[in-house]
Amino acid sequence: MTLYRAILQFTEGGPAVTGEWVDNDTAARSTYKAWVGLYTTDPAVVVQFVAEEDDGVRRVLRKWEVDREVITEPGDPL
Numbered sequence: 001m002t003l004y005r006a007i008l009q010f011t012e013g014g015p016a017v018t019g020e021w022v023d024n025d026t027a028a029r030s031t032y033k034a035w036v037g038l039y040t041t042d043p044a045v046v047v048q049f050v051a052e053e054d055d056g057v058r059r060v061l062r063k064w065e066v067d068r069e070v071i072t073e074p075g076d077p078l
Helices: 025-039
Strands: 002-009 016-022 046-053 058-065 068-071
Touching (some): 002 025, 025 046
Antiparallel strands (some): 002 016, 046 058, 058 068
16 A cells, blocks of 8 residues: 655755645645645745655655756656
8 A cells, every 4th residue: 555645845854734645646646736836936845745655665756846846756647
């Protein structure tokens, strides 16, 4: 089972607002995209779309920071 998270931080390393969905990446992706649209006019904001597996492996699929998106999973559709 995979846990998908959308994570919003107003400063890198700061407190986070997190949404979590079990085996439903569609809702997490939608939240990630909405947060990017709403909050990334401030260059300090970091938004991440993360997948965590049962075995503890954590993958950052996408990350928005300082006016750019970092895609860490090649071929990941958004």
